[in-house]
Amino acid sequence: MRKRLRHLPAGLIAMAALLVVTVPLALWRDGGAGAAGAVAGVALVTASYVVSGLVVAWTDLKARHLLMPVALATYVLKFAVIGVAMWFVGGSGWTGLSWMGALVIAAVVVWMAAHAVWVWRAKIPYVEL
Numbered sequence: 001m002r003k004r005l006r007h008l009p010a011g012l013i014a015m016a017a018l019l020v021v022t023v024p025l026a027l028w029r030d031g032g033a034g035a036a037g038a039v040a041g042v043a044l045v046t047a048s049y050v051v052s053g054l055v056v057a058w059t060d061l062k063a064r065h066l067l068m069p070v071a072l073a074t075y076v077l078k079f080a081v082i083g084v085a086m087w088f089v090g091g092s093g094w095t096g097l098s099w100m101g102a103l104v105i106a107a108v109v110v111w112m113a114a115h116a117v118w119v120w121r122a123k124i125p126y127v128e129l
Contacts, residue, residue: 008050015045015110030099033094035096036096040096086104
C-alpha cells in the first residue's frame with residue numbers, strides 16, 4: 001500500500017507551506033479567529049485528500065474491480081462533508097469563516113498543483129517492474 005501513497009508527502013509539504021504563509025497573515029489581519037479559520041480551511045482540505053488517497057489505495061489493493069464506484073462515492077462524500085462543514089460554520093456568525101472559505105479554495109489549488117508537479121517529476125513505469 002505504501003507505493004500507492006507516494007504522492008501524499010508532496011501534498012502535505014505544500015499544505016505546510018501554505019499554512020506558514022497564510023496563518024501569520026490571517027493572524028495579523030483578523031486576529032485569532034482569522035488564524036483559526038485559515039488552519040481549519042487547510043485542515044479540512046488536507047484531511048479530505050488524505051482520506052481519499054487512503055480509501056482509493058486500499059480499494060486498489062484489495063478489490064480493484066470496485067475502484068471506480070468506491071472512488072466516486074468517496075469524492076461525493078468528501079464534497080458533501082466540506083459543504084456541510086461550511087454550512088454549519090456559516091450559520092454560526094464566526095469571524096474566521098471568510099479565511100476558512102478562502103483557504104479551502106487555496107488549499108485545493110495548492111494541493112492539485114503539488115500533485116501535478118509530483119506526477120510530472122515521478123518516474124512511473126508503464127508496466128509493472
